[in-house]
Amino acid sequence: MLKKTSDHPTPSLHRALSGATVKSRMALRSLIPSTNILLGYVLLIIMSASVASSEKTKTVEFNVKPGGVVHTFSEKIKDYECSFTYASQGGTNEQWQMSVGISDDEMLVSCSVWRPQGKSYLFFTQFKGEITGSKMEYASAYSQSAVGGQKDVPLKQEEYIVGDSSVTHREGKFRAELSKLTMIARAKHDEL
Numbered sequence: 001m002l003k004k005t006s007d008h009p010t011p012s013l014h015r016a017l018s019g020a021t022v023k024s025r026m027a028l029r030s031l032i033p034s035t036n037i038l039l040g041y042v043l044l045i046i047m048s049a050s051v052a053s054s055e056k057t058k059t060v061e062f063n064v065k066p067g068g069v070v071h072t073f074s075e076k077i078k079d080y081e082c083s084f085t086y087a088s089q090g091g092t093n094e095q096w097q098m099s100v101g102i103s104d105d106e107m108l109v110s111c112s113v114w115r116p117q118g119k120s121y122l123f124f125t126q127f128k129g130e131i132t133g134s135k136m137e138y139a140s141a142y143s144q145s146a147v148g149g150q151k152d153v154p155l156k157q158e159e160y161i162v163g164d165s166s167v168t169h170r171e172g173k174f175r176a177e178l179s180k181l182t183m184i185a186r187a188k189h190d191e192l
Helices: 011-018 022-054
Strands: 057-064 071-077 080-089 094-102 108-114 123-131 134-144 160-162 166-169 180-187
Touching: 057 071, 071 094, 080 094, 080 108, 080 180, 108 123, 108 134, 123 134, 123 180, 134 160, 134 166
Parallel strands: none
Antiparallel strands: 057 094, 071 080, 080 123, 094 108, 108 180, 123 166, 134 180, 160 166
């Protein structure tokens, strides 16, 4: 809550009061503590809303490591977990991000994995994206993610497979380029 620091009105309030009658000045001055209380409540509501929305989305950074070894990175939100499993060759570690979110009605879960710098220089031998506890509604993979005026460049549909709960590379068709993976899944709820 904001605290009144002085009995003197602010300069802008003082200017507004200068043309008012004595009675109306007293009435306006009496509003100053009420206005501060109201402002405090508004700030409290805004902070509560931001906390609630932060519980619905999460973005984290991680390193994609070359070396041909299979790695998995995952992040959980509520009862759902997004995981990105891959193997890659060449270059050095790349900084990537994963963002997971859940809709307000908690019926849809989203997960995106991408390289913020746009194009990855790693050669991916395999990849798999998965959201546990859900049914995949949409998935797309990209060889380049939009950054600095560039556009997303999608992989050809033949390069990956969208299953019930995951999206994976298609053996023999995947051209080893991956910079972004997006998934949207419908939350599975137990029926009584």
